[in-house]
């Protein structure tokens with residue numbers, strides 16, 4: 001792990017580069033993604049199947065894209081009872097948390113009008129469940145349960161195919177969460193199919209869910225053609241730690257994001273150079289023997305940085321500049337810093353809250369903004385699955401009270417048809 005103190009010449013430049021990581025779009029990735037999007041828009045299922053063969057090495061016929069209800073039932077026979085219980089426990093926690101996010105239609109009446117907002121669920125949502133380098137039944141729950149809570153009727157799940165049957169944990173999680181259609185297709189071709197529609201996969205109104213750099217770029221390029229939740233790309237963690245922190249815990253937490261993807265990015269910001277060195281040693285030690293050692297060690301070598309600063313306030317300033325997906329505050333009094341933290345997808349407070357607890361069973365959503373987009377995006381929530389329409393109602397008497405103001409403003413803008421539409425009610 002690279003360790004930089006404020007005295008190092010490259011401290012400021014490295015911090016700037018990290019802060020801008022989301023803006024550095026790889027043009028090679030973008031070119032590939034555009035080609036696949038166009039091909040699926042024009043070629044539909046045929047293009048989807050071609051790219052599935054190319055990138056996932058699975059040859060399918062269009063009829064095999066959709067997962068049947070029998071396959072979902074069969075999946076229950078391939079998982080253990082304790083595994084099913086763990087999925088159901090996670091689902092309950094996620095449901096309970098997201099039910100608190102529900103928003104209702106609201107209205108009020110004042111002396112001039114009746115106004116409000118009607119809340120409507122999106123008709124059809126596409127849930128992208130990653131599957132290139134790992135299996136993510138937890139992401140099925142995180143994406144589909146809030147859709148269900150919001151009242152979305154059509155919840156369409158896509159996930160890359162494997163050779164052989166689809167992973168049973170994904171199917172059981174989909175069943176528990178209330179997914180209504182499942183397709184074995186992943187990557188850009190899946191996102192394109194959901195956005196444009198094909199003969200087999202009817203288009204959706206919004207696409208949610210995490211994915212690798214190709215999936216995240218596809219969603220970004222399709223924004224506007226279809227609704228998207230956010231840029232939820234390769235995982236990230238930034239740990240702010242004081243000198244009292246146990247380096248073994250920090251290393252363990254950093255590795256849990258690094259093991260997702262070689263493109264995952266993890267950072268430590270600390271007031272203790274000794275801690276930074278100890279964390280670095282711990283990472284080397286803990287990497288050995290991890291199932292995903294190769295991926296995690298590449299992520300650490302390519303991206304991990306420890307920034308050593310003088311004060312906790314400086315540490316928080318660095319964290320705000322980086323705006324990471326996950327931010328851990330490893331201090332005795334984390335709530336004291338809450339108001340100073342401006343940008344992070346999710347906050348993990350104190351010394352005994354590993355980010356993995358919220359990856360699985362805490363209840364808050366683990367689909368979170370990456371690449372610095374926590375400056376403007378939020379965690380996936382029920383709000384992503386609904387939209388609001390404003391309500392406006394005037395009686396003739398109410399309209400009379402505001403008519404002159406309306407007419408004056410319409411004339412200022414040179415829109416006399418606007419003025420006349422109000423005046424016509426009184427002639």
Ligand SMILES: NC(=O)c1ccc[n+]([C@@H]2O[C@H](COP(=O)([O-])OP(=O)(O)OC[C@H]3O[C@@H](n4cnc5c(N)ncnc54)[C@H](O)[C@@H]3O)[C@@H](O)[C@H]2O)c1
Pocket residue numbers: 032055056129130131132133134139160186187188189210211212213214215231232233234235260261263264325366367368369370
């Ligand atoms: N931010 C979040 O909330 C969050 C949550 C969970 C996971 N994640 C991230 O999701 C990602 C999952 O990635 P994954 O790879 O396991 O699964 P994935 O499903 O996102 O990507 C696999 C697909 O990528 C496509 N692909 C691979 N190489 C390609 C290439 N060269 N050209 C075009 N397409 C290509 C293939 O179609 C393949 O099916 C990880 O980066 C993980 O960190 C993020």
Ligand SMILES: N[C@H](CO)Cc1c[nH]c[nH+]1
Pocket residue numbers: 136138139234235236257325359366367368
């Ligand atoms: N840490 C991931 C979000 O970046 C979520 C996840 C799912 N499974 C394990 N972890």
Ligand SMILES: [Zn+2]
Pocket residue numbers: 235256257260356359
């Ligand atoms: Zn994780």
